[in-house]
Amino acid sequence: xxxxxxxxxxxxxxxxxxxxxxxxxxxxxxxxxxxxxxxxxxxxxxxxxxxxxxxxxxxxxxxxxxxxxxxxxxxxxxxxxxxxxxxxxxxxxxxxxxxxxxxxxxxxxxxxxxxxxxx
Numbered sequence: 780x781x782x783x784x785x786x787x788x789x790x791x792x793x794x795x796x797x798x799x800x801x802x803x804x805x806x807x808x809x810x811x812x813x814x815x816x817x818x819x820x821x822x823x824x825x826x827x828x829x830x831x832x833x834x835x836x837x838x839x840x841x842x843x844x845x846x847x848x849x850x851x852x853x854x855x856x857x858x859x860x861x862x863x864x865x866x867x868x869x870x871x872x873x874x875x876x877x878x879x880x881x882x883x884x885x886x887x888x889x890x891x892x893x894x895x896x897x898x
Contacts, residue, residue, distance in 0.1 A: 798861035802840035805860070806853040809834055817853055827864030837862060 808814050811833075818836055821828050826844065829837040838844060839862060845855040 798863070800859040801862050802857065803837050803860050803862050804840050804845055804848070804855045804857055805831065805835055805837050806848055806855050807831070807835040808853070813852060817848060817851055820847065820851060827862075829862060829864045838864075 806817055808817075814834065814836065818828060821836065821838060821844070824844070826838055831837055837860065840857055845857070848855045
């Protein structure tokens, strides 16, 4: 359902939530390899991505990224839609608007074996 640019979602508890539409780009393909390639390039740029079923991707509108996708063989479509990107691997929840001012520690040894060295 839509109502003045908002998409309504009705939960089992009969609550209604309004999801705001925003400017987005959608790309679609029936070829899973192309979709994975586009998703890899978007993820490599740390861009939030929403999967649209099994054949599409949705990202925040950005003409530079649209040009990149065209160069990769996609046909980007600028539209208005709710945007609910996939959550991050480390944060567990959505990362849209997440800043990267935190640091990552790499002090843990990931080497095989019990001696900390390579085996």
